[in-house]
Amino acid sequence: MTDTVATPPVTERSVVEAVRAELRALLRDDDRVVLLGEDIGPLGGVFRATDGLLQEFGEDRVIDTPMAELSIVGVAIGMALRGLRPIAEIQFGDFIFAAADQILSEAAKIRFRTRGEWSVPLVIRATWGAGIHGGLYHSQSIEAVFSHYPGLKVVAASNPADAAGLLRAAVEDPDPVIVLEHKLVYRKIRGAVPDPLPVVPIGKAAVVRPGSDVTVFAYGAMVHESLSAAERLAQDGGPDVEVVDLRTLLPLDRETIVASAARTGRVVVVHEDSRTMGLGAEISAIVHEGCFDQLAAPVTRVTMPDVAGIPFSSSLESALLPHAGHIVDAVRALANRHRGAAAQPAARPDVSSYHDSSAPQASMSTTVEIDGLDDRVELTAHLVTAAAAALADLPDANGYWTARGIVHRDGANIEVVEPDETGTRGRGVVVADAEDLSPLGAARALQRAREGAAVTAADPTFTLVVPGGAATSGTPRVRDGQSAAVQAGAPVAAVVSDGAGLRFARQITLTVSVDHRVLDGAGSARILETMKRTLEDRRS
Amino acid sequence: MTDWQDEAPGLSADDLLRGYAAMVRCRRLEAKGWDLVRQNKVHFAIASPGHEGAAAGYALAMAAGRDHLSTHYRDVAALLLLGMTPVTLLSTLYGNSLGVSGGRQPYGYWGAAHLKVLSGTGPQPNTLTHAVGVAAAAKLLHADEVTWMAFGDGGSSRGEFHEGLNFSAIHRLPIVFVCENNGYCQSVPQAKQSAQPDVALHAAGYGIPGVIVDGMDVLAVYRAARDARARSARGEGPTLIEAKTYRYLANTSNDDDRKYRTREEVTAARERDPIPAFAKWLTDAGIADAERLAEIDAAADAEIAEAQRTAESAPLADPAEAQQHTYATAVGTTGTGAAAAVTAGGSR
Numbered sequence: 001m002t003d004t005v006a007t008p009p010v011t012e013r014s015v016v017e018a019v020r021a022e023l024r025a026l027l028r029d030d031d032r033v034v035l036l037g038e039d040i041g042p043l044g045g046v047f048r049a050t051d052g053l054l055q056e057f058g059e060d061r062v063i064d065t066p067m068a069e070l071s072i073v074g075v076a077i078g079m080a081l082r083g084l085r086p087i088a089e090i091q092f093g094d095f096i097f098a099a100a101d102q103i104l105s106e107a108a109k110i111r112f113r114t115r116g117e118w119s120v121p122l123v124i125r126a127t128w129g130a131g132i133h134g135g136l137y138h139s140q141s142i143e144a145v146f147s148h149y150p151g152l153k154v155v156a157a158s159n160p161a162d163a164a165g166l167l168r169a170a171v172e173d174p175d176p177v178i179v180l181e182h183k184l185v186y187r188k189i190r191g192a193v194p195d196p197l198p199v200v201p202i203g204k205a206a207v208v209r210p211g212s213d214v215t216v217f218a219y220g221a222m223v224h225e226s227l228s229a230a231e232r233l234a235q236d237g238g239p240d241v242e243v244v245d246l247r248t249l250l251p252l253d254r255e256t257i258v259a260s261a262a263r264t265g266r267v268v269v270v271h272e273d274s275r276t277m278g279l280g281a282e283i284s285a286i287v288h289e290g291c292f293d294q295l296a297a298p299v300t301r302v303t304m305p306d307v308a309g310i311p312f313s314s315s316l317e318s319a320l321l322p323h324a325g326h327i328v329d330a331v332r333a334l335a336n337r338h339r340g341a342a343a344q345p346a347a348r349p350d351v352s353s354y355h356d357s358s359a360p361q362a363s364m365s366t367t368v369e370i371d372g373l374d375d376r377v378e379l380t381a382h383l384v385t386a387a388a389a390a391l392a393d394l395p396d397a398n399g400y401w402t403a404r405g406i407v408h409r410d411g412a413n414i415e416v417v418e419p420d421e422t423g424t425r426g427r428g429v430v431v432a433d434a435e436d437l438s439p440l441g442a443a444r445a446l447q448r449a450r451e452g453a454a455v456t457a458a459d460p461t462f463t464l465v466v467p468g469g470a471a472t473s474g475t476p477r478v479r480d481g482q483s484a485a486v487q488a489g490a491p492v493a494a495v496v497s498d499g500a501g502l503r504f505a506r507q508i509t510l511t512v513s514v515d516h517r518v519l520d521g522a523g524s525a526r527i528l529e530t531m532k533r534t535l536e537d538r539r540s
Numbered sequence: 541m542t543d544w545q546d547e548a549p550g551l552s553a554d555d556l557l558r559g560y561a562a563m564v565r566c567r568r569l570e571a572k573g574w575d576l577v578r579q580n581k582v583h584f585a586i587a588s589p590g591h592e593g594a595a596a597g598y599a600l601a602m603a604a605g606r607d608h609l610s611t612h613y614r615d616v617a618a619l620l621l622l623g624m625t626p627v628t629l630l631s632t633l634y635g636n637s638l639g640v641s642g643g644r645q646p647y648g649y650w651g652a653a654h655l656k657v658l659s660g661t662g663p664q665p666n667t668l669t670h671a672v673g674v675a676a677a678a679k680l681l682h683a684d685e686v687t688w689m690a691f692g693d694g695g696s697s698r699g700e701f702h703e704g705l706n707f708s709a710i711h712r713l714p715i716v717f718v719c720e721n722n723g724y725c726q727s728v729p730q731a732k733q734s735a736q737p738d739v740a741l742h743a744a745g746y747g748i749p750g751v752i753v754d755g756m757d758v759l760a761v762y763r764a765a766r767d768a769r770a771r772s773a774r775g776e777g778p779t780l781i782e783a784k785t786y787r788y789l790a791n792t793s794n795d796d797d798r799k800y801r802t803r804e805e806v807t808a809a810r811e812r813d814p815i816p817a818f819a820k821w822l823t824d825a826g827i828a829d830a831e832r833l834a835e836i837d838a839a840a841d842a843e844i845a846e847a848q849r850t851a852e853s854a855p856l857a858d859p860a861e862a863q864q865h866t867y868a869t870a871v872g873t874t875g876t877g878a879a880a881a882v883t884a885g886g887s888r
Contacts, residue, residue, distance in 0.1 A: 034680065060680055061680075065707070066703070066707065066710070068703045068706070070669065070700060070703050071669045071672070071700075071703035071704060073669075074669025074672070074703070074704065075669050075670075075672050075676060077670050077673055078658075078672055078676065079677040080673070081658060081674055082673065082674040082677035082681075083677060083681070084680065086673075101663055101666060102669065106666055106670070110659050111868070112644065112865045112866050113641055113644050113651075113661075115644060115861075115864075115865050116865045116868075117641075117651065118651065118658070118659050119868065151866050151867070174868040
């Protein structure tokens, strides 16, 4: 770093520059403020957030600690009890769990357990987030753990002004505040920092992009992915997206969340934390509690999948992290959802329409409940099994029309098309019933076929379009040389009335198209019935 | 004529009798507490008996009103010396509105801001680093005070102990650590907590003095604590005192100590009881005769009986308070009364 805190350049700052300038101002303005953490002294912090502060304020107030997070927080709690305003730094949020006992059992509870006799005005700054190739232990999202604990407050800024304003609010707060600073936005995001700096109130979200069709709630680096998705959609004439930067994660700004959700009726929550028990679940609950009657569709989450860590390799890391493309897809799918109905046909081209075909075709659809089949690979395998059952049940389907008549073939010869990100191109693999087409066998066959292994059926008679990298739905077209094509739409949550009342169910829509010269409407219905029964009987 | 002053430097006869009275009051109060558990009038008690000498010893060395303390949970004698009343202590046992924290914390989780006693906790000894932080703040503020941290031998097994002592030693903080080693961490004997029997030996690893004293000798503990306090006040940093003591009762009222130690061992330890030993010293020194001590004992009995009647009739905590004090100002779904928590899928 060439710039120093002694000469704050202009009001245009990166996030880490804004944090550093605010730390300096806090040390200058309030003698009670003390910093403690690892490498915050001569080094100025591994991200340079404290660069120059030791030189300016001395080692009594800028304390390089042993590499021991438990005591960084425990000692800071004691300082706060004795009247100081300590700011403890956890160099990487990944290391904060060594101090979790102090944060969760002590800082969060001292006011409550003493009936307000003692309080802990403590700030814990912790870096968090992925996208910097930090590997498992320099990339984690830690917010959900701490946002579960009453007694704490948790903030996570996405831009320089909020980072500085929330830091000041945290120091002024009479209770412990965890200030999460996202490593990816530290230098990547620059912006104006007003002078004098307005305090950003804890507990207030900000509408950073107004919109009318779909609300996206995000925080940290995902705010920027969401904004870029919103712009991409705007350029494509897609839905008008409102982006809300939550800024405070505990307590969540229920008022702003509900107001925006009620206005748009469609909600996507984005976080790079893993899905289960993440903030998306709580925001979904707030939305449902606050404005269920205004919702046009269930809340959608775009999150890191439930995997145990962020790998080091950039290909693995980016395979897991949400990015703007995922948000675009989720917004598009949601914009097509209408309350109480299954997914409507997408505005995008049909996946298999690039197949030229002259066949006279007819189509019909049905919905299938697939609760429990959450994993895409598993769903695909079960769809193959169901298609094989349909072909066994209806030998005519395993044939194709020629000018000389219908050619029947043995077994089940299925082309599986997995659409890619664009939704307009599919990657086809072929499986045949020489294989074991149980779900497990189908999964193995698909894997072998993807890897380019020789298949016994060179000329498939049946196309199966499965949900792929893009959310797709629509009417498939039958290829020349085939009898039928079935397209499975993206899984959706739908409200189902089954006599016992209303309930939610995960559904896909199966749409079959047949070559009318080979199969009639009864054949179409039979294919759908058999597939539906195979998929749903799996549950019993 | 005042030979005893060599053994109790800086203490007056009144101080010594106050110390004796605190030990006796603690013993009587806790006997009452265990009776109340057996009568099913209260849920849970923790035992101090045996630790009175260690607790009163360091408390006599404190600068009351200036020094902060985080107590071991067996330090009722220290709390009585600092001014906590038997009504407060017994009300804590009942979990009523007059107790420490007004019914929030069980007996043993002491704390009192007006006495500068830090808030106690469940995971032991999690307040050790808090005490270190208080000492660090006091040093930064140039305050004329020393912080005291008392804890059990089991606490020395945890990283908290290591990290706290290490930090305090690096910064030469004004703090005195008092480890009351009674030989058992609940049921696990010292030999299974550590390969060597002396907690004080750890001090050398942090570059601070470690002192072993007889915890059944209140004045031995007092003298070590007084020296340690003086050392801290001179800016020379922390001291680790290990007071070898013994717990006469089970760990808590829910514990059964017959499962892990013999009656013979307990009976033998009773021979070293700190209270009769101190009574003998006081009479030998001519500070009080047997009658005077009997008066103190009788006064303690009367005081505790009266306090128990008050505590038993005190109102329980107001349920309307149950959601208060999570934050200074109510936020979000907390602190807003029952509605937010009770109406699932609520009206907000």
